[in-house]
Amino acid sequence: MHSLSQIVAVTSVTLRSIGQRLGSSIVAVIGIAGVVIVFTAVLSIAEGFQAAMSGKGDPLRVLILRSGADTEMTSGLGGEDVRTILDAPGLERSAEGPVASPELFVIVGHPLKRSGTDANVPLRGISPAALKVRPEVRIVQGRMFQPGTNEIIVGRAASQQFDGLYVGRSVRWGEGSWQVVGIFDTGGSVAESELWCDARVLQPAYRRGNSYQSVIARLASQDSFQLLKDSLTSDPRLQVTVVRERDYYAEQSRVMQMIIRTIGMGIAALMGLGAIFGAVNTMYSAVSSRTREIATLRALGFGRTPVVVSVLIEAVFLSLIGGALGGALAWAAFDGYQTATMNWQSFSQVAFAFAVTPSLLGQALMYAVLMGLLGGLFPAWRAARLPVVTALRQL
Numbered sequence: 001m002h003s004l005s006q007i008v009a010v011t012s013v014t015l016r017s018i019g020q021r022l023g024s025s026i027v028a029v030i031g032i033a034g035v036v037i038v039f040t041a042v043l044s045i046a047e048g049f050q051a052a053m054s055g056k057g058d059p060l061r062v063l064i065l066r067s068g069a070d071t072e073m074t075s076g077l078g079g080e081d082v083r084t085i086l087d088a089p090g091l092e093r094s095a096e097g098p099v100a101s102p103e104l105f106v107i108v109g110h111p112l113k114r115s116g117t118d119a120n121v122p123l124r125g126i127s128p129a130a131l132k133v134r135p136e137v138r139i140v141q142g143r144m145f146q147p148g149t150n151e152i153i154v155g156r157a158a159s160q161q162f163d164g165l166y167v168g169r170s171v172r173w174g175e176g177s178w179q180v181v182g183i184f185d186t187g188g189s190v191a192e193s194e195l196w197c198d199a200r201v202l203q204p205a206y207r208r209g210n211s212y213q214s215v216i217a218r219l220a221s222q223d224s225f226q227l228l229k230d231s232l233t234s235d236p237r238l239q240v241t242v243v244r245e246r247d248y249y250a251e252q253s254r255v256m257q258m259i260i261r262t263i264g265m266g267i268a269a270l271m272g273l274g275a276i277f278g279a280v281n282t283m284y285s286a287v288s289s290r291t292r293e294i295a296t297l298r299a300l301g302f303g304r305t306p307v308v309v310s311v312l313i314e315a316v317f318l319s320l321i322g323g324a325l326g327g328a329l330a331w332a333a334f335d336g337y338q339t340a341t342m343n344w345q346s347f348s349q350v351a352f353a354f355a356v357t358p359s360l361l362g363q364a365l366m367y368a369v370l371m372g373l374l375g376g377l378f379p380a381w382r383a384a385r386l387p388v389v390t391a392l393r394q395l
Contacts, residue, residue, distance in 0.1 A: 024281070024282045025282060025318055027278060027281075027282060028275075028278050028281075028282040028318050028319075028322065028375070029318055029321050029322040029325065030322070031274065031275040031278040031322070032275050032278075032318070032319050032322030032323060032326065032368050032371055032372065033322040033323070033325040033326035033329070034271065034275070034326065035268060035271045035272050035274075035275045035326070035367070035368070035371065036322065036323050036325075036326025036327055036330065036364045036365075036367065036368050037326045037329055037330045037333075038267055038268060038271055039264065039267075039268040039271075039326075039363075039364050039367060040326065040327060040330035040331075040334070040356055040360060040361065040364045041330050041333070041334050041354070042260065042263065042264030042267060042268070043260070043261065043264045043360055043363070044330070044334050044335070044354040044355055044356045044357075044360060045260050045264075045339075045354060046256075046257045046260040046261050046264070047354075047355040047356075047357050047360055048352045048353050048354045048355035049253055049256055049257060049260070049350065049352050050250075050253050050257055051188065051352070051353075051355050058134075058136075058218075058245060058246075059222055059244065059246065060092070060218050060219045060221075060222060061133065061134075061216065061217070061218055061219075061244070061245040062216070062217055062218075062219060062225065062228065062242055062243065062244055062245060063214050063215070063216055063242075063243050063244075063245055063248050064077075064085055064214060064215040064216075064217065064232065064240050064241070064242050065077075065213070065214050065240065065241050065243070066239060066240060066241070067233075067239040067240055067241050068239075068241070069241070070251070071252070072103075072105040072213045072214045073105060073107075073213070075213045075214055076211060076212075076213055077102070077211065077212045077213065077214070077215065077240070078210065078211055079210035079211065079212075080237075081237075081238060081240070082102045082212055082215060084235065084237055084238055085100070085215050085217075085232060085238070085240070086098045086100055086102075086215070088228055088231045088232050088235075089224075089227055089228065089231050090219060090220055090224035090225070090227040090228030090229075090231060091217050091218070091219065091220060091224075091228060092217075092218040092219060092220045093220070094132065096128075096129070097129070098129070098217065099129055099132045099133055099217065099218040100127075100129060100133065100215055100216065100217035100218070101126050101127040101128075101129045101130040101133045101215065101216050101217070102127050102199065102212040102214075102215050103124055103125060103126050103127065103130070103199055103212060103213065103214050103215070103216055104124070104125035104199045104202050104203060104206075104208060104211075104212050104213055105122060105123075105124050105125075105213050105214065106122075106123050106124075106125075106174075106202065106206050107120045107121070107122060107123070108120075108121050108123045108173040108174070108195075109121070109173075110162050110163070110165070110171070111162070111163045111164075112161060112162060112163065113160070113161060113162060113163045119162065121158065121162055121193075121194075121195060122193065122194045122195070123152070123173065123194070123195045123196075123197065123202070124194045124195065124196050124197075125196075125197055125198060125199030125200075125201070125202030125203065126196050126197070126198070126199055127199050128147065130196070130216075131144075132218070133216050133217060133218050134186065134191065134216075136186050136187055136189075137184050137185070137186050137191070138184065138185045138186075139153065139182050139183070139184050140156060140183050140184065140185045141167055141182060141183035142167040142180075142181050142182030142183060143181055143182050144181075144182055145181055145182065145196070145197060145198060146181075147198050147200070148198060148200065148201065149179075149198070149201065150176050150177060150178050150179060150197070150201060150205075151178070151179050151180075151181045151197065151198075152178045152179070152180055152181070152195050152196060152197040153180070153181060153182035153183065153184050153195070153196050153197075154166075154180055154182070154183050154184070154195050154196075155183075155184060155185075155186070155191060155192035155193055155194050155195070155196075156183055156184065156185045156186075156192050157188075157192035157193050157338065157352065157353075158192060158193050158194060158195060159183050160338055161193075161338065161339070165180055165195070166180060166183075167180055167181060167182060167183060168180065173205075174202075174205040174206050175204075175205050175206075175207075176201075176205050178197065184196070188352075188353065190249060190252075190350055190352075193350045193352070199212065216245070225242075225244065228242060229242040268367065272367070272371055275371050275375070276371050276374045276375045277375075278375070280375045280376075280378060280379065282315075282318070282375070307380075308380040308381070309380075311376055311379055311380035312373060312376045312377070312380050314376065315372040315373065315375055315376025315379075315380075316369055316372045316373060316376070317372075318372060319368045319369055319371055319372025319373075319375070320365070320368065320369065320372070322368055322372075323364060323365040323367070323368025323369065324365070326364065326368070327356075327361045327364050327365060330356055330361075330364070331356045331361065334354045334356055335354060335355065335356040336353050336354065336355075337353060337354040338352075338353050339352065339353075339354070
């Protein structure tokens with residue numbers, strides 16, 4: 001208890017004297033805040049990309065692809081395969097039949113709004129049951145396309161990122177012109193980066209015959225997944241793989257997340273070194289300005305531990321201020337910022353929003369505290385080893 005009371009007393013004096021070292025303290029706070037802003041901004045790209053790719057996946061939704069295919073782009077299913085899949089047990093069924101949508105996935109070139117350079121935009125041909133498979137889809141502008149026509153609807157994120165994709169616009173891809181008749185919203189999922197049309201119209205436009213690349217379906221219940229998977233993978237007429245939608249998109253985002261996180265951590269580490277040196281200078285300055293004060297406390301019977309702890313607490317206190325400031329600025333500047341990047345699995349553009357999440361802010365704050373501790377460690381050690389007699393001669 002005696003040691004604890006000494007720590008409280010010395011720390012209280014230390015924190016009250018920060019105003020006397022305001023200039024150097026502000027430099028340390030700004031340095032740590034800058035690192036936190038960069039750390040949070042870069043990693044919020046990975047968080048936003050992951051949220052778009054897998055955060056909104058429906059646990060009742062599955063994708064059925066050709067065996068060995070890891071993306072829709074490399075998959076292929078014939079018309080007979082699709083009919084066999086739609087008869088399988090485990091699928092949800094309505095009065096119109098199985099709640100499943102055989103779909104076609106092609107890449108079209110279209111300019112980005114900000115740069116004007118061509119990007120790979122995913123154009124998806126869907127079947128009549130597609131909106132039942134994805135009940136979260138809402139038409140927020142215009143209307144749904146008419147089956148059998150060259151009409152398309154555009155994801156909300158795609159309409160914001162790609163040039164000229166608004167209701168009433170006509171564009172040309174493949175062997176035909178397409179009329180934009182609606183904008184749809186899916187709550188921020190990867191589907192909002194896509195353009196949708198009738199699969200039966202898309203097939204001849206890209207000379208695909210009676211073929212598809214995937215079947216996206218709803219399960220009768222979450223327990224039906226294994227039943228459906230066993231039924232399809234054991235059928236000698238089929239060579240398919242069955243995967244939950246969340247798992248599929250999580251795997252799709254793995255490469256991009258790894259790249260972003262590696263780059264982000266590298267940048268943060270390099271900037272963090274600079275911030276640590278700034279904190280070291282600040283705390284050495286603090287110790288130097290308090291030499292006589294520390295010596296007096298030691299002469300009065302205060303131990304080394306309270307002195308060390310007080311210096312470290314000051315360093316952590318300044319780093320917490322810098323971390324909180326940097327996190328707040330990063331959240332205000334980047335959270336929800338819309339952009340697009342390449343999905344290296346499908347080689348198509350994915351539009352998404354930066355996501356400054358509470359967990360990311362918590363990581364940034366912990367990183368700030370770590371920088372503060374490392375920056376205060378050597379000055380604290382110096383303060384503890386300060387010769388009392390030598391310091392008192394300065395009185």
